[in-house]
Amino acid sequence: MIAAAPKGMRLHIGIFGRRNVGKSSLLNAITRQNVSIVSEHAGTTTDPVEKPMELLPLGPVLFIDTAGIDDIGALGELRVRKTRQVFDRTDLGVVVTEPSGWGEFEDRILAELAERKIPAIVVFNKTDTRRPDEAIVSRLAADKIPTVQTAAVSGTGIVDLRQALLDAAPAEFINSPTLVADLVGPGEMAVLVVPIDKEAPRGRLILPQVQVIRDLLDGDAFCMVVKERELRAALDRLGTPPKLVVTDSQAFLKVAADTPPNVRMTSFSILFSRFKGDLLAQVEGAMAVDSLRAGDRVLVAEACSHHPIAEDIGRVKIPRWLTQYVGGKLHFTHVQGHDFPDDLPEYKLVIHCGACMSNRREMLTRVMRCRQAGVPITNYGLVIAYSLGIFERALEPFPAALDLYEALKHRKK
Ligand code: SF4
Incomplete structure (x- = not known):
């Protein structure tokens, strides 16, 4: 604990x-x-x-x-x-x-x-x-x-x-005090996995990645940044295994396969669930995926208004993975920026991005509004890890979240 x-x-x-x-x-x-x-x-x-x-x-x-x-x-x-x-x-x-x-x-x-x-x-x-x-x-x-x-x-x-x-x-x-520095101590190593694909902006990293790097540097930790294809070779070269591997959620499956079981692994958006939101509430929210049925409405909320691209994670990938998981058509609604709808009870699940552009108060208010409306809320990394069957692995760095998951799983049986 x-x-x-x-x-x-x-x-x-x-x-x-x-x-x-x-x-x-x-x-x-x-x-x-x-x-x-x-x-x-x-x-x-x-x-x-x-x-x-x-x-x-x-x-x-x-x-x-x-x-x-x-x-x-x-x-x-x-x-x-x-x-x-x-x-x-x-x-x-x-x-x-x-x-x-x-x-x-x-x-x-x-x-x-x-x-x-x-x-x-x-x-x-x-x-x-x-x-x-x-x-x-x-x-x-x-x-x-x-x-x-x-x-x-x-x-x-x-x-x-x-x-x-x-x-x-x-x-x-x-404002939550830590993003990642409590998980990787001074002198310890974190490996960050950053896919450079069509979604990656040209010539720069995105804010959640930059913030994690900065937090590691502030905590006197080491940090190595690799693409998912190079992860295994990079890990092989390290004399000491890293304390943590953090990946973009889109590369979860490959990174889970390439990271040795004794090395803890999670995603940027799960780190942000804890940092900006309420990790435990959002872990519980991810498990609500099992209650989704064909025809249900799902709200996908992003806290910034980037221009969606062809293989957008919120508009294309998560809807595709969830539809496969549920085995039927779901109805997705997307909101961006400060928009958050009043008709929350109409939805069976809210899936939020990592909210790196929001302050924590705004994100917590959204969690509270969902709770009030009786709608589970989760986030990108959590719902992806859950629907891909690597939830426990992705929660290993957060013992309280893992305990909650185990307890809820037990209750479901
Ligand atoms: S606010 Fe959300 S969608 Fe925008 S960059 Fe941050 S995590 Fe991604």
């Missing part, structure tokens, strides 16, 4: 609000676990409760559930002090209130967050019983503070809250 993210790397989300506005039940609804005491009586949460978790699609976060800071009395003062310390380590503040409960207290929390330049989200909880005051909602909108309406007990609005957290999270927590 991949080691858990250190606490300092996690996005710290402080949950603030008066006693008994439902902070704990909100946290439970997000995490789907009982992490703090939920009580009918005001102020049951005595200490800030920390809950580290993987919040899809954001990644590792630490929720800090505060005690009510409007408390009075000696015990209350202790709570107030502890809650104030939470501000010091909060990257993103969530202010929870009841629909009719807005007052000076909530304004004070927002002011404190603003003063510290901490982004904030306001959650009106318990909206199953009444609506929030329109005047307050408009004022917050004018101040550019996002608001979400929830009923934590029934789970209403929790998906909206996840999206709001993703939208408001500071960029440094959205």
Whole structure:
């Protein structure tokens, strides 16, 4: 298993609000676990409760559930002090209130967050019983503070809250820290396989290849770049086997055949699934290929608007391989750039490119929208590896993804 993210790397989300506005039940609804005491009586949460978790699609976060800071009395003062310390380590503040409960207290929390330049989200909880005051909602909108309406007990609005957290999270927590450098250490060798065919632009490499080379150099690793035909000869010449072979997904089968079994192998787009998107969600998405039936609609999305050529991977090769795999005609729709359709439930599968031109927030939002619509999403490299029967091989460098695949495969049986 991949080691858990250190606490300092996690996005710290402080949950603030008066006693008994439902902070704990909100946290439970997000995490789907009982992490703090939920009580009918005001102020049951005595200490800030920390809950580290993987919040899809954001990644590792630490929720800090505060005690009510409007408390009075000696015990209350202790709570107030502890809650104030939470501000010091909060990257993103969530202010929870009841629909009719807005007052000076909530304004004070927002002011404190603003003063510290901490982004904030306001959650009106318990909206199953009444609506929030329109005047307050408009004022917050004018101040550019996002608001979400929830009923934590029934789970209403929790998906909206996840999206709001993703939208408001500071960029440094959205940008995945590593592309490949964690897989190939200083002084170790990676071999990159770059087919120079009709699809390759003249006189240059494409961005995912350039970024992988740069990441390896930044990590003091060695890097050899070869075409697929020369791979075996290049490997034979190396005194020590490389730590990793990374190939363009289109050459997967040949590269898998030419790379010795003791050398790990993956593709550029699988590296980018982890770097820009959500590898685990997209691994699960690739397995949805088995549920495709003739006549189903498949969306192919590319994050840049390159001009399609004769043997285009998204328009020709993947549709051809998938049609063969399914054994019947599928209906493919293609979108490019920032276009992403609203009618996602119409599709049985979304296949995305590596998204090297997108920022991670945009890609994660797409993963989230698919999840919301109940449509699996995967990416080029993953779907190719799956349909060619080399999925496990291509996931070997990512133990968590391999574990998930094994578990899902087991469940399918
Ligand atoms: S954005 Fe997508 S289609 Fe465009 S170069 Fe990057 S991976 Fe390829």
